[in-house]
Amino acid sequence: MAPLVAMTCAGFSGYALLLTVAPLWAVEGGATTAGSGLVNGVLLLFTVLTQLLVPRALHRFGWGPALAVGLALLGVPGVLMSLNNALGAVLALSAVRGVGFGVLTVAGSAAVAALVGAERRGEAIGAYGLAVALPNLVLLPAGPWIAESLGWWVVFALSALPLVGIPAAFRLSSALRLSAPDLHPGTTVSPDPDDPEFKAYLRLMRPMMLLLAVTLAGGAVITFTPQMVDSPSVAAGGLFLMGLSAAFSRWRVGALADRYGPQRFVVPLVPLTGVGMALVAWSVASSDGVRVGSFLVAMLLVGLCYGGLQNLTLLISFTAVSRRHHNLASAVWNVGFDAGTALGSVAVGVIAQLTSFATAFLVAGAIAVATLPLALQGRTGSAARRTRRVGMERAEPPRET
Secondary structure (H helix, E strand, O other), rough: HHHHHHHHHHHHHHHHHHHHHHHHHHHHHHOOOOHHHHHHHHHHHHHHHOOOHHHHHHHOOOHHHHHHHHHHHHHHHHHHOOOOOOOOHHHHHHHHHHHHHHHHHHHHHHHHHHHHHHHHHHHHHHHHHHHHHHHHHHHHHHHHEEEEEHHHHHHHHHOOOHHHHHHHHHHHHHHEEEEEEEEHHOOOOOOOOOHHHHHHHHHHHHHHHHHHHHHHHHHHHHHHHHHHHOOOOHHHHHHHHHHHHHHHHHHHHHHHHHHHHOHHHHHHHHHHHHHHHHHHHHOOOOOOOOOHHHHHHHHHHHHHHHHHHHHHHHHHHHOOOOHHHHHHHHHHHHHHHHHHHHHHHHHHHHHHHHHHHHHHHHHHHHHHHHHHHHHHHHOOOOOHHHHHHHHHHHHOOOOOO
16 A cells, blocks of 8 residues: 555646646636636546556556556646646647546556455545545645746646656555456456446446536536635635545545445435535625635535545445456546546536636536435445445455465
8 A cells, every 4th residue: 555655645746736727827828717627628538538448558568567657647748838828738738647647546546446355445445545635635725826926837847746656656566466466467357247347337337427426516616716716815725625624534434434334424425515516606606705704614515525425436336346347447436536527627617607606616516416316326225235246255266465
């Protein structure tokens, strides 16, 4: 877990710094609100397209080389972005960063399932989630402030931090060679007629749609908070509180899910997402400026749901399929995460330009609440599915330690 956490922190540091800064950089170059929303939309479009190919790439080229290339593609374009703030250049470099981010996200979450047994997987996902959340907590709200106070070039230089994670990626590859030798090049996995891939896809749709809805809401808040809140300090404070509650919930809910099961935590978090988004909308609806107190409370609520549902849906995804499909589960989960974030950036940007940010956030909250039937659906037969998955894992050959 140690090299996984180090690599994840380095990779997500470069990602978090530019998530709010790159759209502002495009605005600096003359882009409209809708144009700035395209920046993260293109980043995550290429992330999603890449994620679908990562399981095969890991098996063909190996974890170390694939991760090294991914980290390089995530870190180098940020430096090049400092040379041109035209929307076309920002979009092109964001696309390259999306390819690198796609590799990092799928490999990172798949490594958790390969390294840790099912009985402590929620706790391990929590530790991995903390490594993801901490850079977002510190650097995501700090990015605009660094750009304004210290200079844009400082942000773009720091965005190369993913390169620092390359040595940890090779150490992680060595650890996986011992704990999961069947996941490396040169091994073959025979098709199982009783557990075909298309059935695994179907079982993964429910957690993916739940995740997509909450990340659509969270992605919209992250992307547009610096633009809709006039005070940089209030915007930074809100993003910090959202990151703090997301980090805490993503970390702690895993251990609780190991003990009590993830389903009882999913159901209340879905409508709570809608409540948080409605409160964000009300806080920014006034023409006199943002209602600071309610805005900060709303950011705490959205962050709590945003982090908790990330952990729970990943745990449900791994539980829904056999170990041979864990890389597929990681890819599908990450597609849901980044597709939701991209939709939150692009669609909410367009709606906000046509109407207002308040209306756009109400729409995003309504989409989250609309997935409540999917959350309630998991109550039926969840114990049977959990028993079946544990039985399948016990039937598989023991892993080397």
